[in-house]
Amino acid sequence: METQVAVLGASGRMGSLVERIIDSTEGLVLHAGLTSATPLEEMLGADVLVDVSHLDASEIAVPFALEHGLDVVVGTSGWDERRIASVAAAVPAGRAAVFVPNFSLGSVLGTALASVAGRFFDSIEILEAHHDKKVDSPSGTAVRTAERIAAAREHPLSPPHADQEARGQLVAGVPIHSMRLRGIVADQQVVLGGAGEVLTIRHETISQEAYVRGITLAIGHARSSQGTTVGLDGVLGLGELLGRA
Ligand SMILES: NC(=O)C1=CN([C@@H]2O[C@H](COP(=O)(O)OP(=O)(O)OC[C@H]3O[C@@H](n4cnc5c(N)ncnc54)[C@H](OP(=O)(O)O)[C@@H]3O)[C@@H](O)[C@H]2O)C=CC1
Numbered sequence: 002m003e004t005q006v007a008v009l010g011a012s013g014r015m016g017s018l019v020e021r022i023i024d025s026t027e028g029l030v031l032h033a034g035l036t037s038a039t040p041l042e043e044m045l046g047a048d049v050l051v052d053v054s055h056l057d058a059s060e061i062a063v064p065f066a067l068e069h070g071l072d073v074v075v076g077t078s079g080w081d082e083r084r085i086a087s088v089a090a091a092v093p094a095g096r097a098a099v100f101v102p103n104f105s106l107g108s109v110l111g112t113a114l115a116s117v118a119g120r121f122f123d124s125i126e127i128l129e130a131h132h133d134k135k136v137d138s139p140s141g142t143a144v145r146t147a148e149r150i151a152a153a154r155e156h157p158l159s160p161p162h163a164d165q166e167a168r169g170q171l172v173a174g175v176p177i178h179s180m181r182l183r184g185i186v187a188d189q190q191v192v193l194g195g196a197g198e199v200l201t202i203r204h205e206t207i208s209q210e211a212y213v214r215g216i217t218l219a220i221g222h223a224r225s226s227q228g229t230t231v232g233l234d235g236v237l238g239l240g241e242l243l244g245r246a
C-alpha cells in the first residue's frame with residue numbers, strides 16, 4: 002500500500018533530501034512539498050508529514066497535522082523535552098508523532114554512549130560544530146544529548162562558573178559550545194573529565210547520506226506505531242540494548 006508523504010521545509014537542504022528519498026523508495030509517494038509560502042492545508046490528504054523546517058513553523062504545523070489525521074515525523078531542531086511533552090499529551094488515538102533530533106545512526110549511538118558514560122563523570126561539556134548556514138543553536142542533537150546525560154545521572158551536574166557567557170549555554174546542567182563554520186556538515190564531541198583522564202565521544206557527519214536510513218525508518222515507524230517516539234534509538238528499539246540510560 003502506498004504512503005502519501007507531505008514535506009514541510011521542501012525547499013531546504015533536508016527537504017530536498019526527503020523528497021529524493023520519497024522518489025527512490027517503493028511505496029512512498031510525494032503528496033505535497035510545503036515551504037514558508039505554502040498554506041498548511043496543502044498537507045491535507047497525506048498519510049504522514051515529514052517536518053524539516055524551522056521551529057516556529059514546526060510548532061504550528063505538527064499539532065495541525067495530528068489534528069487532521071496525519072502521522073508526523075519531526076526532524077526540525079528545537080523540540081526539547083518540554084515541547085515534546087506538550088504535543089505528546091495531545092496525540093490523537095491511532096496517530097503517531099516521531100521526533101528525531103538526528104537521523105544518523107552514529108549520532109544516536111554517540112548520544113547513547115555519552116549518557117552511559119555520563120553516570121561516571123562529574124565534569125561534562127559538549128562541543129558541537131555545524132555548517133555556517135545552520136540558523137539555530139545549540140543543535141537539537143546537543144540538547145537531546147545533554148537531556149539524556151542528565152536523565153541517566155543519579156545527581157544533577159553543577160558546572161563551575163556557569164554564569165560566564167563564554168562557558169557555553171547550559172542545558173540540563175551541561176554546558177554546550179556551538180560553532181558554525183564553512184566546510185563542516187555536523188560534528189559533536191562530548192568531553193567527560195575525571196581524575197587524571199578525559200574521555201571524548203565524537204561523532205562526525207561527513208555528508209547528508211548519513212540521514213537517509215534514519216529518515217526512511219522513521220517514516221515506516223510513524224505508519225506502524227502509535228503515540229510518541231523520541232529519537233532514532235526509539236525507532237530502532239535500541240533502548241534495552243543500551244540499558245536505557
Ligand atoms: N534531524 C536531523 O537529523 C536533522 C535535522 N535538521 C534540522 O532540519 C531543519 C531544516 O534544516 P535545513 O534543511 O538544513 O534548513 P534550510 O534552511 O535549508 O531549509 C529550511 C526550510 O524550512 C522552511 N521554513 C523556514 N521557515 C518556515 C516557516 N515559517 N514556515 C514554513 N516553512 C519554513 C524553508 O522554506 P523557505 O524556503 O520558504 O524559507 C525551507 O524549506 C533545521 O531545524 C535543522 O536543524 C537538519 C539536518 C539533520
Ligand SMILES: O=C(O)C1=N[C@H](C(=O)O)C[C@H](O)C1
Nearest residue numbers: 078102103135140141142187
Ligand atoms: O542543521 C543541521 O545541519 C543539523 N541539525 C540537527 C541538529 O540541530 O542537531 C541534526 C544534525 O546535527 C544536523
